[in-house]
Amino acid sequence: MTDAPVFPDSLCHRCAHLRVVHSGRGSMFLMCREPSLPKYTAQPVRACRGFTPASPRSGRSDPDGS
Numbered sequence: 001m002t003d004a005p006v007f008p009d010s011l012c013h014r015c016a017h018l019r020v021v022h023s024g025r026g027s028m029f030l031m032c033r034e035p036s037l038p039k040y041t042a043q044p045v046r047a048c049r050g051f052t053p054a055s056p057r058s059g060r061s062d063p064d065g066s
């Protein structure tokens, strides 16, 4: 498994609502935790009404997706 971000130019990577989910089969998904938006939206996201800047130290990668 690689730690290289998927869709590195996606706005989601700078958003507090992002959770990076790793599947057991080595895939990586960008999951949105903003309740009013779909959990898995088309990537890369270029503009989003739910965008909230993430703090620089926030850990958003969650291996088990919980």
Ligand code: SF4
Pocket (backbone or CB within 6 Å): 011, 012, 015, 016, 017, 018, 019, 031, 032, 033, 034, 037, 041, 045, 048, 049, 050, 051, 052
């Ligand atoms: S709120 Fe928008 S920018 Fe933020 S993670 Fe969800 S889809 Fe991406």
